[in-house]
Amino acid sequence: DIVMTQSPDSLAVSLGERATINCKSSQSVFYSSNYGNYLAWYQQKPGQPPKLLIYWASSRKSGVPTRFSGSGSGADFTLTISSLQAEDVAIYYCQQYYTTPLTFGQGTKVEIK
């Protein structure tokens, strides 16, 4: 199984400041035949189901604010919130869809400092 490890487990950021979440996979999730990194990011607010933010490691889902961006390749990935807003308080998960079992990181809780 591909193990996804996020860091940190939680972070507190001031409003308007940058938040950075890292995600490492235990093996590469890059598929050379289509140059695709099989990595997605989700946001989950309390009492709600997860919401897709990013797919193919860096493609933003339509409707997601541009302050959310994804980067990285192979086995190391980053989700960046460029200017944290109050509504961004949530838990963020990375997920690989390279192979089954599909696996998630343990989650990173983002709070306001």
Place this chain on the structure above:
Amino acid sequence: EVQLVESGGGLVQPGGSLRLSCVASEFTFSDYWMHWVRQAPGKGLVWVSRINSDGSNTSYADSVKGRFTISRDNAKNTLYLQMNSLRADDTAIYYCARDDLPGDAGNWFGPWGRGSQVTVSS
């Protein structure tokens, strides 16, 4: 707007069975792979199972293999999860989720339902 509505959860004793349903609307259900994902209280997301668009191909997490069965009825726009031999560690919210894109290969999760609570306890 795409909708996924789960039902069938509840309280069941260890060793018991439940069948979850997920009714889909506002999209062509038969075009999409579908999944079940669960979340234990205060814990993270765990993928449980997926099924391809015509129901001919299924996959399971090791923790549920042999106990859970995923299926679908495309005529009824409904996804199912038959859960047998339930254990306390199966206690979770069970979400139905759809692949974001239609097609013949799985991809990332798009829309999710609001979930159905399953509690396994004596």
